[in-house]
Amino acid sequence: MxxxxxxxxxxxxxxxxxxxxxxxxxxxxxxxxxxxxxxxxxxxxxxxxxxxxxxxxxxxxxxxxxxxxxxxxxxxxxxxxxxxxxxxxxxxxxxxxxxxxxxxxxxxxxxxxxxxxxxxxxxxFAQLWRSLADLSDLDAHPTPDGYSIRPARPDELAERVEVHRRCWDPARIKRMLDLPVTGDEAGSSYSVDKHLAVMATPVYRGELDLVAEAADGSLAAFGLGWFDPESGSVLFEPVGTGPHHARRGLGRALCAEIMRAARDLGATQAVVGPRGDGGYPVPRRLYEGLRMREVAQVVSFATA
CATH class of the missing domain: 3.40.630 (Aminopeptidase)
Incomplete structure (x- = not known):
């Protein structure tokens, strides 16, 4: 079949x-x-x-x-x-x-x-999980000064796509992984058509497609949550902060807002699957800072 x-x-x-x-x-x-x-x-x-x-x-x-x-x-x-x-x-x-x-x-x-x-x-990869029963700890991760977090608007589709492209630029990801950058790397393949396809899926919720807006009106970061009503769970996938706005707490603030919005939709738990090994530890540290804990390990199996 x-x-x-x-x-x-x-x-x-x-x-x-x-x-x-x-x-x-x-x-x-x-x-x-x-x-x-x-x-x-x-x-x-x-x-x-x-x-x-x-x-x-x-x-x-x-x-x-x-x-x-x-x-x-x-x-x-x-x-x-x-x-x-x-x-x-x-x-x-x-x-x-x-x-x-x-x-x-x-x-x-x-x-x-x-x-x-x-x-x-x-x-x-690690599966990290937390309950959404009590979100009072998220008060420790406020939106940084000079930024606001809100759902992406329909009239800023190009800007929403562009912030994704900046965050997940292949050369930038190579640098974060300590891989050699040749200068010949293509840009991100994310596009308006792909985001329209994302929005057309039956599990997309606009309330969980969040962006962080900087003081000058540009988009500095984004986070996309996926809510499953059947299990009452929300997944973060993907989340990104632009290179000029990193290390200010935007990632945690975005995920905190996704959890609050998902709870309002009926979610009772949150899950995410970052790298679990030490080769790229930053995302895992971000989520563990939100009191997410490891509940599973996803490893590679291969035939000889």
Missing amino acids: RTTDLAARLACVGRTWTPQQRLHVGNVAWAHTHGDGSPAPDVTVAWGDPLLGFADVWLPASTVEPATASLHLAPQTTTPHQLAGAVDELLRVASRVTVEVPLQQAELVDALTARGFRESGGPW
């Missing part, structure tokens, strides 16, 4: 969501719009009716490198036999493949290791 149907994927991921799950409905919507800059997958596979799981596979340019897959198999609802069958089908698509899996999803980890997958090392 093959599907790229967004509604089916959202239902599949939302049906069994817990904070330990790698994908939130917001991740699914964000990936669907290719807002993260990822290309369309070469192969898509799905299992079950209604949908129990799916995988997007990006094949390598040469046989030297493994394929990369984004794999979701709904916990609690897939049997060991179904998990094994799904992994077998994935291996028929690409015999050498890397996938990211939460260690807390033990049955999926067992199905992968039984087929020869092993932890491959390298960067990993």
Whole structure:
């Protein structure tokens, strides 16, 4: 079975969501719009009716490198036999493949290791979580002087896109990761069309698409929250502060406002998935400063 149907994927991921799950409905919507800059997958596979799981596979340019897959198999609802069958089908698509899996999803980890997958090392991601029952601690993260935080307006679509592009400029990200910058890096691929696609997804809420406005009226930072009414959860994805406005507390202030707005919509918990290793520690420190704690580790597994 093959599907790229967004509604089916959202239902599949939302049906069994817990904070330990790698994908939130917001991740699914964000990936669907290719807002993260990822290309369309070469192969898509799905299992079950209604949908129990799916995988997007990006094949390598040469046989030297493994394929990369984004794999979701709904916990609690897939049997060991179904998990094994799904992994077998994935291996028929690409015999050498890397996938990211939460260690807390033990049955999926067992199905992968039984087929020869092993932890491959390298960067990993933490699932950080907090309750929204009491947000009084957020008073310690006010909006910095000279800025205001508000929802993005429909008449500033180009400016909303441009602040994203500045925050996630590839050369800037390389510098933050201590990677060499050649000067030939392309600019961010985020565009007005992509943001319109984001806004068209069924889980987008304008109340959670926030920007920080500087004193001169320019946009200095942004944060996008994704609310899932079924689980009462909100995901931060993505959040960014412009290079001339960094280290002033805008990121935490934006996330604090997203949590308050999400609580008003009915959210009871917040989740985010930053890097967990020491290669890029700043985002994790930001969220831990908002009393978010690690509840899962998402690591790479690969075939030999």
